[in-house]
Amino acid sequence: MDLLEGRFELKEIQTLEGHTDRVWSLAWNPATGSAGIPPMFASCSGDKTVRIWQHSGLQSWDCKAVLEETHTRTVRSCVWSPSGKLLATASFDATTAIWEQIGGDFECVSTLEGHENEVKSVSWSASGSLLATCGRDKSVWVWEVQPGNEFDCVSVLQGHTQDVKMVQWHPSIDMLFSCSYDNTIKVWAEDGDGDDWQCVQTLGESNNGHTSTVWALSFSPSGDKMVTCSDDLTLKIWGTDAQRMHSGDGYAPWTHICTLSGYHDRTIFSVHWSREGIIASGAADDAIRFFVEDKESSIAVMDAVMVTIVMVSEVDGPSYKLLLKKEKAHDMDVNSVQWSSLENKRLLASASDDGTIKIWELVSVP
Amino acid sequence: MSEKFSPALRIGDLNDYIAPSQACVVSLKGLKKNNTSTNLDKPEVVISAKPLQTEPVKISLKDCLACSGCITSAETVMLEKQSLDEFLANINKGKAVFVSLSPQSRASFAVHFGLSPLQAFLKLTTFFKSLGVKAVYDTSCSRDLVLAECCYEFISRYNASQSANDNGCKSSLPMISAACPGWICYAEKTLGSFVLPYISPVKSPQQTIGATIKHYISQKMHLKPEEIYHVTVMPCYDKKLEAARDDFTFSVQPQGEPFGNADVRITEVDSVLTSGEVLELMQLKSVDLSSLEDSPLDRLLTNISDEGHLYGVYGGSGGYADTVFRYAAKTLFGREIKGPLDYTIVRNTDFQEVSLEVNGKVVLKFALCYGFRNLQNIVRKIKSGKCDYNFLEVMACPSGCLNGGGQIKPKPGQTAKDLIQSLETAYLENVLIANPFDNPIMKQIYEEWLGRPGSEKAKKYLHTEYHPVVKSITAELHNW
Numbered sequence: 075m076d077l078l079e080g081r082f083e084l085k086e087i088q089t090l091e092g093h094t095d096r097v098w099s100l101a102w103n104p105a106t107g108s109a110g111i112p113p114m115f116a117s118c119s120g121d122k123t124v125r126i127w128q129h130s131g132l133q134s135w136d137c138k139a140v141l142e143e144t145h146t147r148t149v150r151s152c153v154w155s156p157s158g159k160l161l162a163t164a165s166f167d168a169t170t171a172i173w174e175q176i177g178g179d180f181e182c183v184s185t186l187e188g189h190e191n192e193v194k195s196v197s198w199s200a201s202g203s204l205l206a207t208c209g210r211d212k213s214v215w216v217w218e219v220q221p222g223n224e225f226d227c228v229s230v231l232q233g234h235t236q237d238v239k240m241v242q243w244h245p246s247i248d249m250l251f252s253c254s255y256d257n258t259i260k261v262w263a264e265d266g267d268g269d270d271w272q273c274v275q276t277l278g279e280s281n282n283g284h285t286s287t288v289w290a291l292s293f294s295p296s297g298d299k300m301v302t303c304s305d306d307l308t309l310k311i312w313g314t315d316a317q318r319m320h321s322g323d324g325y326a327p328w329t330h331i332c333t334l335s336g337y338h339d340r341t342i343f344s345v346h347w348s349r350e351g352i353i354a355s356g357a358a359d360d361a362i363r364f365f366v367e368d369k370e371s372s373i374a375v376m377d378a379v380m381v382t383i384v385m386v387s388e389v390d391g392p393s394y395k396l397l398l399k400k401e402k403a404h405d406m407d408v409n410s411v412q413w414s415s416l417e418n419k420r421l422l423a424s425a426s427d428d429g430t431i432k433i434w435e436l437v438s439v440p
Numbered sequence: 441m442s443e444k445f446s447p448a449l450r451i452g453d454l455n456d457y458i459a460p461s462q463a464c465v466v467s468l469k470g471l472k473k474n475n476t477s478t479n480l481d482k483p484e485v486v487i488s489a490k491p492l493q494t495e496p497v498k499i500s501l502k503d504c505l506a507c508s509g510c511i512t513s514a515e516t517v518m519l520e521k522q523s524l525d526e527f528l529a530n531i532n533k534g535k536a537v538f539v540s541l542s543p544q545s546r547a548s549f550a551v552h553f554g555l556s557p558l559q560a561f562l563k564l565t566t567f568f569k570s571l572g573v574k575a576v577y578d579t580s581c582s583r584d585l586v587l588a589e590c591c592y593e594f595i596s597r598y599n600a601s602q603s604a605n606d607n608g609c610k611s612s613l614p615m616i617s618a619a620c621p622g623w624i625c626y627a628e629k630t631l632g633s634f635v636l637p638y639i640s641p642v643k644s645p646q647q648t649i650g651a652t653i654k655h656y657i658s659q660k661m662h663l664k665p666e667e668i669y670h671v672t673v674m675p676c677y678d679k680k681l682e683a684a685r686d687d688f689t690f691s692v693q694p695q696g697e698p699f700g701n702a703d704v705r706i707t708e709v710d711s712v713l714t715s716g717e718v719l720e721l722m723q724l725k726s727v728d729l730s731s732l733e734d735s736p737l738d739r740l741l742t743n744i745s746d747e748g749h750l751y752g753v754y755g756g757s758g759g760y761a762d763t764v765f766r767y768a769a770k771t772l773f774g775r776e777i778k779g780p781l782d783y784t785i786v787r788n789t790d791f792q793e794v795s796l797e798v799n800g801k802v803v804l805k806f807a808l809c810y811g812f813r814n815l816q817n818i819v820r821k822i823k824s825g826k827c828d829y830n831f832l833e834v835m836a837c838p839s840g841c842l843n844g845g846g847q848i849k850p851k852p853g854q855t856a857k858d859l860i861q862s863l864e865t866a867y868l869e870n871v872l873i874a875n876p877f878d879n880p881i882m883k884q885i886y887e888e889w890l891g892r893p894g895s896e897k898a899k900k901y902l903h904t905e906y907h908p909v910v911k912s913i914t915a916e917l918h919n920w
Contacts, residue, residue, distance in 0.1 A: 186821075188816045190630065226787065227816040256630045270813075270838075 077352065077366045077397060080438045084362065084400040087421075089434040090127060092137050095120030095427035099151045099410045107416045114138070114293070115423055117431050118149035124163050127431070135433055138204050144171050144182045150264060151195040156202040157193060159198055164193040167203075170207050172223060183223040188230075190216060197250075199243040204228075206250050208238035210414055213260065216271055229271040233260055240290050245297045247319065255286035259302055259312075261328065274325050277312065282330035284310065290295075292347045299308025300328065301353050303342035309334040309355060309365070320440065340433075342412065348413040348420065352436070356408030356424055364397040364436065398436070404428050491786030507816040524721050527671055527711055531572040535669040539568050539743065540649045541751060542579045544675035545715040547867040549845045551859070553730040554717070556870055558750050562734035564673075564718075570737055576603060576765070577741035579672065580752040582649035584743070584876035585621070585885060589642040589755065589874075589902050590760060591767040592894035593884075594831060600774065614759045614822070614829045621682035623815065624906065633908045635822060639905040643793040645758065646672050646679055647688050650708025651742060651901045654690075656889045658739065666691055667705045672712050675844030678836070681889040683709040714846025743874075754780060755841035756867050761794070761806045762834035763876060768804055768830075769796050783808070789839050790814050793829070806831040811838035842867060 085364035100117040109115035112129040119125075124141035125222035136137035147166035154161055161173040161180065168191050172184040190211035205225065214231040236255035242297045243250055250262040250271075261275040276284045286305035293300050297393040298316035303309050311331040340358035347353050353365040414421040492696060507682050510764060541564060543557070550560040560628040565576045597612040612821040618624060619641040647670070654665045672679065682688070684896050691703035713721075722729060737744050743751045753759035762781055762907065770776040775796060783792040786807070789812040796804040807829045809818045821827035837843050843856075890898040 187820070227813045227820075228787070230812045230816070 077321055077350075078368060078395060081303075082364070082398050083439045084364075084403075084422075085435045085437050086397060087435055088135050089118075090135055090137070090431040090433070091429070092125055092140075093117065093119040093121050093429050093431075095121070095148075096406075097409065097426040098148065100412050100423050100425045101152045101161075102412055102414045102423070102430060103158045104156060104363075104415060104433055105134075107414060111416055113416060113421075115414070116154070116163075117423075117425055118152045118163055120148045122147060122149060124149055124161070130407060139178075139180050139344045140161055141180050141182075142175060145169070146186075147192075153196050153198050154163045156196050156200060157248045162196045162198060162205060164196040164207055164209075166192040168193060170196050170205075172225070173367065174223070177197055184225060185216060186225055188212070188227060191282045194238060195240040196243075197241045197243050199248055199250075200246055201248070204243070204248060206241040206243065206252075208241045208252055210237045212236060212238060212254075214238055214250070214260075216240055216250065216262075229260055231271055231273065232381075233262075233273045233276075234258070239288065242291050242293070245293050247296075247297075251291055251300070253291050253302060255287045257284050257286055257288060257304075257306075259283065259288055259291060263325065269347055273325055277328060277330075282310075282333070284308065287341075289307070289343050290345050292345050292353075294347050295349045295351065299331070299347075301345050301347055303345040303355055307335065307338045307339045307340070307342065308335075309342065309353070309394075310347060320417065332393060334365060337365075337396055337399075343407065344412075346413050347410050349415060350420065352413075353394070353421070354411040354412040354413060354422055356403075358407045360402055360404050360406060360408060360426075362400045362403040362408060362411055362422075362434075364399075366397050368393045368395045400434075403434075404430065404432065441676055461573070465528075497743045499811045505770065522716060524713065524724075527713060527721075529572070530669040530710070533669075536663055536667055537573045537669045537671065538575050538577065538653055538657075539573050540577045540579050540582070540646070540653070540670065540672045542645070542672065542674050542841075543583075543717070543867065543871075544756065544841045544844060544847070544863075546578075546697070547756075547794050547842060548675060548864050549719075551862045552848045552851075555730060557866060558748075558870060559734070560729070561737060561750070563729050563732040565596055565737060566732045566735040567722065567729060570727075572724075573693070575738040575740065577649060577651050577653070577738055578743050578750075579645040580743045580750075581741045581879070582652055582871045583645035584754070584879040584882045585652070585902060586642055586645050586648050586758075587760065587763045587876040588719045588882060588886075588893040588899060590615075590617070590640055590764055591771075592770055593640055593642055594764045595771055597715070597789060614638055614832050615640055615756075615764075616832045616834050618642060618904075618906075619760065620678070620759050620837075620841075621676070621709045622678040625678065625681060626815075626836065628906055629909045630821060631707055635819060636908060638822065638905045639906055641899075641905065643688075643902050643904050644682060645672060646682060647708050647904070648902055650683075650688065652741065652885065654706055654708055656885065666704050669875050670708070670711050673718055674712050674843050675715055676837070677714060677844075677846050679714075679846070680712045683707065683712045708834065715843075715848050716846055719848050734887075743873065743881070745872065748826065749870065749872045751872040751879075752868075753876060754868070754873060755833075756842040756864055757810070757833065757835050761808055762829055763918040764831055765794060765796070765804060765806045766875075767877075769826075773798050773803060775892070787814065787817070790840075791817075792804075804831075807830050808833045809839075810835045812836060874915060 075155060079192040097117050097119045100115055103114040113328045114128045116204045116312055117125050122145050126139040127135050127138050128138045130136050145165040145167050149163050155309045159174060163171045168189050170186040170193050171182050173180045174183045189209045192210040193207050194209045203219050206214060207216060208214045212234045215227060216229040217225040218228045219302050220226055234254040236253045238252050241250060241252045249280050251259060255258045257278060259277040260273050262271050265272050279285055284304040284306050288302050288304050291300055291302045300312045301309055310333050312328045313331045314328045315326040338357050342355050344356035345353060351366060355363045403424060406427035408424050408426050410425040412423050422434045422436060546557050546560050549564060550557045570575050594615050597615050600612045616639045650670055653670050654668060658665050658668055689705050689710045691705050693703060745751055753763050755762045765781060766777050769777055781794045783794045785792050790810040793805060794805040795802045805828060809815060809832050818832060835841060840862050842862050850856055886892055
């Protein structure tokens, strides 16, 4: 079905209250929501806690656990390991905590120290063997997971000139992406002899990049495209040569495909690309927006000649269209939007400065 | 922050949202009044109401060391006392200027100009003497004193750890080398007190040669300490921070003025120049080092044999683990190890370990741990009580001191990796490997001045202390 031809509505399923301060981020547990395991996600907040929420049949989402008394300041980011067994939480207290579900309880099994101050984001690699953190000290750290919940620091990467807002591993290869208050996105890869990591590309203004803080990034389901969101009120789509990337034949650089401007009038804090190809954005105007690729126009160009991705952008311009805008999704800034990976439902969770989390379903209207 | 500093210091630069005036704690202390003593000959009553003259607040590296905030964001903070201009000015002031050259800097010049380390040393001596320098010494000589002190320190810590019951003396081992000022600064500022007791109290070769020149050589040469201006040439910018530490100053009574006058503060090392800065000085003077004549070396504090060979220990970062390992193997277990030690790579080439087995049991386990990432892992191990090393040679820079931030930069087309390989090769080219305890200069210094390694006098002049930096409220505010 072509998404653009359908009509959609964002249906609020439930508002989850419990956090006593702004909710910064959330993460769906990838090992839940199928095979009879009820879907579960974690949320983290300025109230220094992490909450675990689980679907308990019917339409009800309940707080299953509160992870507290570990972080001493805001918990800014949380992410599950690919197996869903471990949860990593990054805090303004300069530490990253690793939690393991033991029986029904979550126990803090390791604490990663080293950042000079606020840790802003944490990301688990696709294989689960590497963890990345970043923060206000402008550095990006790569950690290797060792047996017994030990974590070895394999690299401390200095390259950004300002606060690093987010780190995100590529969904299939061990390549790390970071975005920053310095307006750039940096790509990091292990160097040839596997001894250390290095910056292999910087996407800045000179690459048609952002002109203000880049807050977040997300990959397309196939991993050959990336969307970034910024304080410059735009979303940008970037692409790479997927074949070359997977062949290991040198580095396949990322190039700008198009810029989605004119849709947002306040800072865009969060962006997430669904498995089905729908890009959700959360912004400071309290709204949630959805974008999809306008396949007709881009296919037309692709058919005309065998063009490179760069040429598509030159010839074609934006090929993504606004599908839906949900005004007043929250009472305050929307800090995070995250699609669940459920097969049969377009389920989205959003987190806001208003202290709530909302569960939404994107449904097609006949 | 300058990229010149080591990675351990660069991580500490925290000033992203802070305006310059807020970033520095020192500037909050307000303006200093102009010194009024110069106004004594002026009339008592001044008719015109002149605005109060204030001088701008100057921040020295000393202030930065005492602060728990950033190290320094501004290049301009780089001490006036630590610059080429200051160096040249002091030569012109008629002070007796001594230069102490590190073997890592020597290697940097050797590689850059295609010379052997000995040739580089001979020609550097010519260059410095042409500027009016009195003598050029070699910090591999003072390093042998450091190594001897480290060996004694290790044995006493090892014995303490063996004799202690399960609860006692937990902080005696691992012993951690102290020659890297980037590591020391990082440990003091961010790791707090848990790691400091493990750090060797023995001064670095830079400070040891400083103490030796100002306390011992000065007497030999009938010079007052305050008449000497002592400059070191180092592979590393962090060494400037080290030289600025209060711990490395002492006071003397000015002679001939018995009453009233305050003591004169003497610093062991007055100025630190990096290899790169000395190259800059050569370019300023339009000097091509390779075309200079050779000058005889100043043998008083230089590791040169009677046959004209340079000598020193294995290890581009000073050979601390290497030397202490050999000494401990012999002293504690009667094992004499000849030739290079058999290091195994743990994680990467910057983290290597060596161990000694006796009757199938590991009795000594030492590690080289270079670069910020490896330093992090070792700190984690110490903190969680899982560190089973007896000795750690810790350096903040990847590849250690030969790769220091102050070394001459790679030539166009030369990669950093190529350069470090050339430096490692050049470092020991035609340099004889010699046991520090066989060094005749070292023996003489102990005989004439310090007594024996580990003596009270040796501790007074060659040992130091570390101070955890308490986070100030202002610095905390920066971290909001």
